[in-house]
Amino acid sequence: MSTVNPFSIAVPDLKLHQLHQKLEQTTFPDELDAADWDMGVPLSEIQRLVTVWREKFDWRAQEKKLNQQLQQVSVRVPVAGFEDLDLHVVHHRSGNPRAIPLLFIHGWPGSFLEATKLIPLLTQENGKGPVFDVVVPSLPNFGFSQGVKKRGFGLAQYAEALHNVMITLGMSQLYPEHTQAIHLNFIPVIPPYPWRNPLRFLQSLLTVPFSAKDRGYIARSLHYLTRGNAYMKQQETRPQTLGYGLHDSPVALLAWIYDKLHSWTDKYPWTDEEILTWVSVYWFSTAGPMASTRIYYEASAPKDEGSGTTGDQGTQTNYISLVQVLGACAPQNVRFAVAQFREELVMWPLAWYRAIGNVVRETEFDCGGHFAAWEVPEMLAADVKKFLGKNGPAYGAVAGKEGY
Numbered sequence: 001m002s003t004v005n006p007f008s009i010a011v012p013d014l015k016l017h018q019l020h021q022k023l024e025q026t027t028f029p030d031e032l033d034a035a036d037w038d039m040g041v042p043l044s045e046i047q048r049l050v051t052v053w054r055e056k057f058d059w060r061a062q063e064k065k066l067n068q069q070l071q072q073v074s075v076r077v078p079v080a081g082f083e084d085l086d087l088h089v090v091h092h093r094s095g096n097p098r099a100i101p102l103l104f105i106h107g108w109p110g111s112f113l114e115a116t117k118l119i120p121l122l123t124q125e126n127g128k129g130p131v132f133d134v135v136v137p138s139l140p141n142f143g144f145s146q147g148v149k150k151r152g153f154g155l156a157q158y159a160e161a162l163h164n165v166m167i168t169l170g171m172s173q174l175y176p177e178h179t180q181a182i183h184l185n186f187i188p189v190i191p192p193y194p195w196r197n198p199l200r201f202l203q204s205l206l207t208v209p210f211s212a213k214d215r216g217y218i219a220r221s222l223h224y225l226t227r228g229n230a231y232m233k234q235q236e237t238r239p240q241t242l243g244y245g246l247h248d249s250p251v252a253l254l255a256w257i258y259d260k261l262h263s264w265t266d267k268y269p270w271t272d273e274e275i276l277t278w279v280s281v282y283w284f285s286t287a288g289p290m291a292s293t294r295i296y297y298e299a300s301a302p303k304d305e306g307s308g309t310t311g312d313q314g315t316q317t318n319y320i321s322l323v324q325v326l327g328a329c330a331p332q333n334v335r336f337a338v339a340q341f342r343e344e345l346v347m348w349p350l351a352w353y354r355a356i357g358n359v360v361r362e363t364e365f366d367c368g369g370h371f372a373a374w375e376v377p378e379m380l381a382a383d384v385k386k387f388l389g390k391n392g393p394a395y396g397a398v399a400g401k402e403g404y
Contacts, residue, residue: 003075003076003168004073004074004075004076004168004169005073005074005076006072006073006074007072007073007074007088007089007144008067008072009063009066009067009072009144010063011059011063011284015284016059016060019250019283020054022248022249022250022251023050023053023054023250023251024054026050026249026251028043028046028047028251029043030043031043037262037263040255040259041255041258041259041262045258046251046254046255046258049254049258049272049275049276050251050254052272052276053250053254053276056272057272057273057276057280059277059280059284062273062277062280066116069116070090070092070112070116070119071090071091071092071093072088072089072090072091073089073091073169074086074087074088074089075087075089075137075165075168075169076168077161077164077165077168078164079153079157079160079161079164080157080160081150081152081157082148082150082153082157083150085140085145085146085148085161086145086146087137087138087140087145087146087161087165088112088137088138088143088144088145088286089135089136089137089138089165089169090112090115090116090119090134090135090136090137091133091134091135091136091169092119092123092133092134093123093133094122094123094124094125094131094132094133096125096131098130099123099130099131099132099133100130100131100132100133100388100398101132101133101135101166101171101398102122102132102133102134102135102384103135103137103162103165103166103171104118104134104135104136104373105137105139105162106136106138106139106142107186108142108235108292108293108295108296109256109257109260109261109278109282109292110371111138111142111143111278111281111282112136112137112138112143112281113277113278113281113374114371114373114374115134115136115373117373117374117377118134118373118377118380118381119134119136121377121378121381122134122381122384122385128382128385129382129385129386129388129389129390130385130388130389130390132384133171135165135166135169135171137161137162137165139158139161139162139292139295140153140157140158140161140287141153141287141291141292141294141295142285142287142291142292143281143282143285143286144285144286145286145287146286146287147286147287147288147291148287148291151298152298152301153294153298154298154299154301155295155298155299158295163178166178179334180333180334180335180394180397180398181334181335181336181337181387181388181394181397181398182334182335182336182337183336183337183339183383183384183387184336184337184338184339184356185338185339185340185341185344185372185373185380186344186345186346186370187338187340187346187348187353187356188356189348189352189353189355189356190355191348191352192352192355210349214348214349217347217348217349218347218348218349220346220347221345221346221347221348224345224346225346228263228345231256231259231260232296235293235294235295235296235297236296236297236299236300237297237300239290239293239294239296239297240290242290242293243288243289243290243293244290246289246290246293247288247289247290250279250283253279253282253283253289254275254276254279257278257279257282258275258279260370261275261278261371264343264345264369264370264371265343265369265370265371265375266341266342266343266367266368266369266375268369268371268374268375333358334357334358335358335360335393335394335397336353336356336357336358336359336360336361337359337360337361337362337363337383337384337387337393337394338350338353338356338359338361338362338363339363339364339365339372339380339383340362340363340364340365341365341367341368341369341370341372341375341376342365342366342367342368342369343367343368343369343370344368344369344370345370350362350364360387360393360394361383361386361387361392361393361394363383365379367379368380
C-alpha cells in the first residue's frame with residue numbers, strides 16, 4: 001500500500017555522540033615520502049578533515065538548512081517480492097500546471113544532495129524554457145530511505161520502486177508508458193567489442209572517423225577501466241567484507257568517498273563543509289553506510305532468464321543504467337539526450353552512444369565532471385531545458401505539457 005507522509009531529517013543525538021567518540025579514537029596509518037593523490041587520499045588531507053569533523057563541523061546546522069531548503073516526504077511503495085519500502089523523497093513543485101514531471105536519479109557515492117543546486121534552476125520560472133516538478137528519491141539503501149535485507153534487489157527492483165514513487169506522487173498517471181524522455185550525463189553504453197557484436201564493431205570502424213578528441217575519450221575510459229575502478233570490483237564482488245570498515249569507521253568512510261569526490265570532478269573546489277555533509281549523509285543513513293554498495297553486487301549478479309533485467313552479466317552490467325531499465329518498456333518511444341562533461345569517468349565517441357536507443361540530442365561540455373549537477377548545475381539545467389523545451393528534440397514528448 002502506497003502512502004505519503006511529511007519528512008524531516010532528524011539524526012538521533014546518540015548517533016552524533018557515537019560519531020564523535022569514534023573520531024576521538026582515530027589512529028592513522030603512515031604513508032610514503034612525497035605521497036600524492038596517485039595512491040589515494042593523502043594522509044595530511046584526511047587528518048585535517050577529521051579534525052574539522054570532530055571540532056568544527058556542525059551537523060545540526062546542516063540538518064536545519066536542509067530541512068528549511070528542501071520539501072521532503074516519506075513515500076511507502078510496494079516492490080514485487082519484497083516488503084514495502086519507506087523511501088525518502090525530495091519533491092519540489094513549480095506551481096505551474098504545465099510543468100514537466102522530472103525524476104532525478106542519483107548514484108553511488110551520490111545522494112539527494114546532488115540535486116539541491118539544480119532544483120531552483122528547474123522549478124522557478126525565468127522565461128528561459130520549461131519548468132519542472134522535480135522528484136529526487138533517495139534510492140533504497142541510500143540516505144534516509146529504508147534498506148533492503150532480502151537478496152535479489154537489483155536494478156529492475158530499484159526501477160520499480162522509483163516508478164511507484166512517481167505514481168504515488170501523481171506524477172505519471174497521465175502517461176501509459178510513463179518514461180518519455182531521458183537525459184543522461186553518465187552514459188552507460190557498452191563499446192562495440194568485436195567479440196560481442198562483430199557486425200557493429202565493423203560498422204563502427206567504417207562509419208566513425210575517430211578524431212583526436214575521440215581517441216582521447218577512449219584512452220581516458222580505458223585508463224578508468226584498468227586503473228580507476230577497483231572500488232567497483234570490490235563493491236561488485238565482496239561488499240560485505242568492505243562493509244565492516246565503512247560501518248565501523250567514519251574515517252574509512254570519509255576516505256572511501258572523498259577519494260571519488262576529488263578524483264571524479266573537474267578541479268571542483270570542495271569546501272570542508274560540502275565534503276563532510278556529503279559523507280555524513282552516508283554515515284547517518286537509515287540502512288547504514290555500507291548498504292549502498294550492494295547495488296553493485298546485485299546489478300552484476302547472474303540473473304535467471306525472464307527476470308526482467310537487461311544487459312549482459314559480469315563487468316558489462318556496470319554500464320547498465322537504472323534509467324535505461326525505467327525506459328526499457330518502450331525503447332523506441334523514449335527520447336534520449338546525452339551530455340558529456342569534460343572530466344567524466346567513462347567517455348566514448350558520441351556515435352557509440354546511439355546504441356542505447358533513440359538519441360535525439362548530443363552535447364559536449366568543456367568543463368565539469370561526474371557530479372555535473374553539483375559542479376556545473378547551470379549548464380546541466382540549461383541542457384535539460386533545451387532538450388525538452390520549445391524547438392527542442394523532445395518538445396511535446398510529455399503528453400499535455402506542450403506550450404513552452
